[in-house]
Each structure stands twice: as C-alpha cells, then as structure tokens.
Amino acid sequence: MSAPAFAAADWGTSSFRIWLLDGIGTVLAERRSDEGMVSAGTAGFATILDKHLGEMGAAGDLPVIICGMAGARQGWVEAPYVTLPARLDDMIAGAVAVPGLARDVRILPGLAQRDADAPDVMRGEETQLAGIAPLFASGHQLVCMPGTHSKWVEARDGAVTGFRTWLTGELFSILSKQSILRHSLGDAPAAAMPGDAVFRDACSQALAEGGDVGNGLFRIRAATLLQNLKSDDAAAKLSGLLIGGEIASARRTFKAVDGKAILVASGGLGLLYRAALDLAGLTVLSADADEAVRAGLFEAARRLGWTTRSAT
Amino acid sequence: MSAPAFAAADWGTSSFRIWLLDGIGTVLAERRSDEGMVSAGTAGFATILDKHLGEMGAAGDLPVIICGMAGARQGWVEAPYVTLPARLDDMIAGAVAVPGLARDVRILPGLAQRDADAPDVMRGEETQLAGIAPLFASGHQLVCMPGTHSKWVEARDGAVTGFRTWLTGELFSILSKQSILRHSLGDAPAAAMPGDAVFRDACSQALAEGGDVGNGLFRIRAATLLQNLKSDDAAAKLSGLLIGGEIASARRTFKAVDGKAILVASGGLGLLYRAALDLAGLTVLSADADEAVRAGLFEAARRLGWTTRSAT
Numbered sequence: 001m002s003a004p005a006f007a008a009a010d011w012g013t014s015s016f017r018i019w020l021l022d023g024i025g026t027v028l029a030e031r032r033s034d035e036g037m038v039s040a041g042t043a044g045f046a047t048i049l050d051k052h053l054g055e056m057g058a059a060g061d062l063p064v065i066i067c068g069m070a071g072a073r074q075g076w077v078e079a080p081y082v083t084l085p086a087r088l089d090d091m092i093a094g095a096v097a098v099p100g101l102a103r104d105v106r107i108l109p110g111l112a113q114r115d116a117d118a119p120d121v122m123r124g125e126e127t128q129l130a131g132i133a134p135l136f137a138s139g140h141q142l143v144c145m146p147g148t149h150s151k152w153v154e155a156r157d158g159a160v161t162g163f164r165t166w167l168t169g170e171l172f173s174i175l176s177k178q179s180i181l182r183h184s185l186g187d188a189p190a191a192a193m194p195g196d197a198v199f200r201d202a203c204s205q206a207l208a209e210g211g212d213v214g215n216g217l218f219r220i221r222a223a224t225l226l227q228n229l230k231s232d233d234a235a236a237k238l239s240g241l242l243i244g245g246e247i248a249s250a251r252r253t254f255k256a257v258d259g260k261a262i263l264v265a266s267g268g269l270g271l272l273y274r275a276a277l278d279l280a281g282l283t284v285l286s287a288d289a290d291e292a293v294r295a296g297l298f299e300a301a302r303r304l305g306w307t308t309r310s311a312t
Numbered sequence: 313m314s315a316p317a318f319a320a321a322d323w324g325t326s327s328f329r330i331w332l333l334d335g336i337g338t339v340l341a342e343r344r345s346d347e348g349m350v351s352a353g354t355a356g357f358a359t360i361l362d363k364h365l366g367e368m369g370a371a372g373d374l375p376v377i378i379c380g381m382a383g384a385r386q387g388w389v390e391a392p393y394v395t396l397p398a399r400l401d402d403m404i405a406g407a408v409a410v411p412g413l414a415r416d417v418r419i420l421p422g423l424a425q426r427d428a429d430a431p432d433v434m435r436g437e438e439t440q441l442a443g444i445a446p447l448f449a450s451g452h453q454l455v456c457m458p459g460t461h462s463k464w465v466e467a468r469d470g471a472v473t474g475f476r477t478w479l480t481g482e483l484f485s486i487l488s489k490q491s492i493l494r495h496s497l498g499d500a501p502a503a504a505m506p507g508d509a510v511f512r513d514a515c516s517q518a519l520a521e522g523g524d525v526g527n528g529l530f531r532i533r534a535a536t537l538l539q540n541l542k543s544d545d546a547a548a549k550l551s552g553l554l555i556g557g558e559i560a561s562a563r564r565t566f567k568a569v570d571g572k573a574i575l576v577a578s579g580g581l582g583l584l585y586r587a588a589l590d591l592a593g594l595t596v597l598s599a600d601a602d603e604a605v606r607a608g609l610f611e612a613a614r615r616l617g618w619t620t621r622s623a624t
Contacts, residue, residue: 073537081538112537112538113534114538117517118531119531119534119535119537119538119539120530120531120534121533121534121537149492149530164527164530165530165534166526166527166529166530167491167492167526167529167530168526170491170492171491174486174487174490174491175486178486178490179479179482179483179486180461180479180482205429209523209564210522210524211521211522211523211524211526211527212522212523212524212525212557212560212561212564213524213525213526214478214479214480214483214523214525214554214557214558214561215476215478215523215561215562215564217478217479218432218461218476218477218478218479219430219431219432221433222424222425222431222432222433222477223431225385225424225431225433226393226424226426226431226433227428227431242526245524245526246526248524249524249526249527250527252521252524252527253527
C-alpha cells in the first residue's frame with residue numbers, strides 16, 4: 001500500500017466520512033460515523049478528527065481537506081459562502097485554514113445565491129460539483145443532486161450561475177412520520193423501487209401537475225380509506241409524488257436549460273431519480289455522488305500541492 | 313331561558329364542542345374540551361357525552377345530533393360516507409343512530425369522492441356545508457374551508473359534486489416544528505397578520521407559481537442565513553407561501569368555477585384567507601365556520617322533528 005498523501009472528509013449535519021487518499025486519488029482507507037456537526041459541536045471537531053486519523057494510522061502532520069457543515073457558522077471554523085456566479089477556482093480559493101493545530105486542515109466554503117427573491121445556500125454539494133466539473137465545463141447545464149435537501153444547479157461554461165433547493169427528502173420523512181399520512185404508511189414501509197407501477201404513476205401525475213404537490217398528499221390518506229391502499233404502496237405513492245413534483249418544479253424554475261440533466265446521486269435514491277427523470281423525458285447523464293465528493297476534495301488538495309508532497 | 317329542544321355536538325379528532333339549542337336555534341349553553349376522538353377512544357364516547365350533558369343540566373332523554381370523527385370507523389359508531397354527488401337530503405338521511413342508549417343520539421355521515429384518480433373524504437365539513445346550503449342552492453359554486461386539512465368544495469345547483477383536500481395547516485405545523493425551517497421560525501413566532509407585507513408578498517409569489525410550493529420552502533431558511541430574516545417574518549412567509557400555494561392549486565383544480573369563492577372560516581385564520589383570496593383576485597363571500605356547523609346540525613335536527621318537540 002502506498003502512503004497517504006492527505007486525508008479528505010465530508011462533514012455533514014448528521015454524518016461524518018473520512019478517507020485516506022494517495023497522490024493519484026486511490027482510496028487507502030475509509031471510515032464513516034454519525035459524528036456529524038451536531039455531535040461534533042459537543043465532542044469537539046478536533047477530537048473527532050484526531051481520533052479517526054489515529055485509528056487509521058495516519059501521521060500527525062498529514063494534511064486534511066474538509067467540505068460540508070464543518071464550515072458553517074455553527075460548525076468548526078466558518079468558511080464564508082462564495083457568492084454566485086462561482087467557478088471551481090473561486091471555491092477552492094475560499095478554503096479556510098483551521099488555526100492552532102499541529103496539522104494543516106482546510107475547510108472548503110459553501111456557495112450562496114444572494115438574489116433578493118430567491119436566496120439559497122449549499123454546503124457540501126459544491127464539492128461534488130467540483131468533482132464533476134469536467135461534465136459541465138462548457139455549455140448550459142443543469143445538475144440534479146437529490147437528498148434530504150435536493151439541489152438543482154445551473155451552470156454556464158463551467159461557472160455555477162444559479163441553484164435552488166427542494167426539501168424533498170425531509171418532507172418525505174416528516175410527512176411519513178409526523179402527519180396524518182403516517183396512518184397510511186405505517187411504521188416501516190418498504191422503500192419504493194424504480195420499476196414499481198405505483199411509484200411511476202404517482203410520479204407521472206406529479207410531473208403533469210407542474211410541481212403542485214399539495215393537491216395530491218391527502219389523496220394518499222383517502223386511498224387508504226376508500227381503496228385499501230397498502231402501506232408499501234402508500235410510501236411509493238408519496239415518494240413518486242414528491243420526486244415527480246420536485247422535477248416538475250425544477251423544470252419550471254430552470255426552463256432555459258430544459259431537456260437534459262446531470263444526475264449526481266448514489267444507491268437506491270439515485271435509481272429512483274433516474275427513473276423519474278426518464279419519465280419526465282429528460283436526457284440524463286449519471287455520476288456517483290460518493291465518487292464526486294471525493295474527486296472534488298482531491299482536486300482541492302491537488303491545487304494545494306498536497307498530492308505531490310513526499311509521503312511521511 | 314327557554315328549555316333546550318336538543319343538543320348538538322361537533323366531535324373532531326382532537327376537540328369536542330357541544331351546544332344546547334332551543335327550537336329556533338338559539339344557543340342556550342356551550343362547552344368545549346379537548347376530548348376529541350383520540351381521548352374519547354379511551355374514556356368512552358358515551359361517558360364523555362353524558363358528563364357534559366349532565367354538567368349542562370340537560371334532561372336524560374334530550375336527543376343529540378353529532379357530526380365529525382365520532383362517525384369514523386375508528387370513532388364511536390361508523391356513519392358510512394355518502395358518495396358524491398350528494399345533496400343535503402342524502403347526508404341527513406345517512407345519519408346513524410347510536411344503539412343501546414337511554415337518549416336518541418344520531419351521528420351524521422361524512423362525504424366520499426370515490427374517483428379512482430382523486431379519492432377524497434371529509435367528516436365535519438359536510439355539516440358546515442349543510443349550514444350554508446342557501447349560499448350554494450343554485451349555480452356553480454366553490455367553497456373554501458381552511459384548516460388543518462383545508463377543503464375546497466365544488467357545488468352545482470345545491471349538490472356537492474367534487475372536493476379536494478390540502479394539508480395546509482398540518483404542513484405549517486410540522487414544517488415549523490420538525491423541519492430545518494424550525495431554526496428560522498424559532499419556538500413561538502407570532503401568528504401572521506393579514507396586512508403584513510411579508511405575508512402578502514409570499515402569498516403573491518406563491519399565487520404566481522401555480523401551487524408549486526416546494527421551490528419556496530428552503531428560501532425561508534436561506535433568507536435567515538443571508539438576509540437576517542426575523543422569526544416572526546419567517547412564520548409570515550411560510551404562512552403566505554402555504555396559503556397562497558393552496559389557493560393557486562385549488563384554482564388550477566377547479567378551473568371551471570374560477571373567479572369567486574365562498575369562504576367558511578373563523579377567527580384569525582379566516583382573516584388570513586380572506587386577504588389571500590383578495591390577493592388572488594377572487595370575489596369572496598364570507599361565512600362564519602362556527603355558526604355554519606351549528607346551523608347544519610340545527611337543520612338536521614329540524615328534519616328529525618326535534619325542533620318542534622315539547623320541552624322536557
């Protein structure tokens with residue numbers, strides 16, 4: 001095994017992932033935990049980082065590049081948002097060094113859209129964008145990044161020029177657990193599958209309704225009462241409705257670049273969005289979200305000169 | 313004080329209200345509690361009803377007419393839904409007698425829209441509709457009934473021909489308490505006021521976006537981070553977004569009867585909807601929801617012959 005050139009971490013609100021990478025981006029080691037910003041606020045960011053690096057056998061001076069909520073105001077050290085339009089260079093130049101540590105630790109900034117009528121922010125997704133930068137280096141592109149807070153990003157000739165957030169994952173979670181729909185979905189419905197007719201029908205209906213999701217939510221409850229809708233089907237219906245609604249809403253928002261999208265996602269959620277984007281008639285290019293964030297962190301490290309440093 | 317001719321109760325999911333009325337509908341006494349269907353399921357519907365009637369000094373054989381969730385499958389005695397199209401007569405004919413009691417107790421049924429693509433149900437609102445029946449006795453009318461689950465009802469020549477439910481009140485509650493927006497709204501934001509510019513702007517923006525609410529929710533969070541939006545303003549923005557979105561969505565759904573609406577609401581929520589319907593450019597006729605439900609219960613009692621019985 002080659003020696004690590006640096007460590008890269010994606011530090012989210014509720015999750016933490018760290019990799020040791022060599023000078024060409026090979027993953028030498030990986031650790032994941034639920035020590036996100038929320039628990040790190042109590043335990044201490046430096047303590048958590050050192051613990052994981054120690055258990056991975058990393059040298060005490062191995063540099064670390066970090067993206068995500070560690071750079072939020074309520075995180076470790078604030079890495080102020082870079083304002084749109086933003087290029088990869090702007091973002092990497094905005095990295096903030098954490099002071100007072102034995103090792104070199106840098107936190108990448110998020111992006112801010114400071115429009116009076118459509119303010120928006122991201123932290124973490126910008127690093128995935130950096131990782132897939134070659135895919136939107138030219139032309140007018142639309143990137144779909146599904147998740148708890150789905151982001152849709154517009155890029156022109158390699159610069160991020162606009163983005164918008166949909167609370168799709170969070171809505172699914174709170175509607176299925178806290179709203180009247182919990183009686184329809186039950187305690188642990190199976191996750192929707194991309195080929196499921198109920199998912200696809202709900203998705204198509206939502207796509208046809210231009211992002212108007214509100215008029216369909218209670219139909220799920222009524223279908224339980226009047227049509228004996230099963231709990232797994234109720235979950236598939238809610239999933240199709242929210243994902244279809246998000247896509248329809250995003251297409252309305254980014255009309256100018258309609259017809260194609262770059263999907264950055266992983267696992268089952270990626271497959272659901274792929275199916276939904278196909279139903280919407282969009283031409284889709286898929287990229288893996290996990291690989292994208294690592295590639296973005298690698299690119300930042302490369303520009304910092306860390307990929308050519310001699311191994312310790 | 314004249315003697316009561318009968319008692320009338322509106323038994324909801326989480327609230328219970330009962331009135332003693334004389335033969336011309338005068339309210340002689342009123343009680344409200346939180347002994348809705350949920351607590352009544354444990355304590356017993358008959359026990360709660362008798363306790364309140366006893367404390368109001370009602371005779372043991374005073375008849376009682378009830379609407380709401382007491383007639384649900386998981387309620388006291390199921391009063392099966394009346395299927396659309398439904399007239400006032402159909403609804404009152406569908407009242408179910410509670411067996412085995414010393415007094416005559418009837419529960420009014422809800423309404424069901426059994427369309428394969430747009431199933432929907434209501435329990436309680438149909439009695440408000442009965443109370444305002446003269447307002448939609450002729451022509452093509454649209455009735456807006458805001459609440460936890462807002463109902464919009466289409467009527468033709470006095471018959472209810474269609475309706476749809478929006479989870480507006482419930483969405484406001486779970487988004488403000490359970491989602492990332494709780495950081496923007498804080499613990500106890502002031503309720504929005506109908507003249508508030510933030511409420512009105514959010515409402516107008518949502519009206520212009522055709523019910524596409526999803527694309528606006530995260531803007532509230534971003535405005536807190538980038539524009540120092542205050543918590544009361546965040547609440548007004550969420551309220552305006554959801555109410556404006558509901559109205560835009562309802563207008564899309566009931567295109568054929570656009571231009572006017574009958575608003576059935578009470579208190580502050582009624583004032584907010586009135587302002588929002590005005591912003592939408594609709595001609596509005598307002599009716600008080602509390603009076604409407606009592607009038608509907610009175611009409612049902614009248615048809616049962618209870619308003620002319622000799623007082624006990």
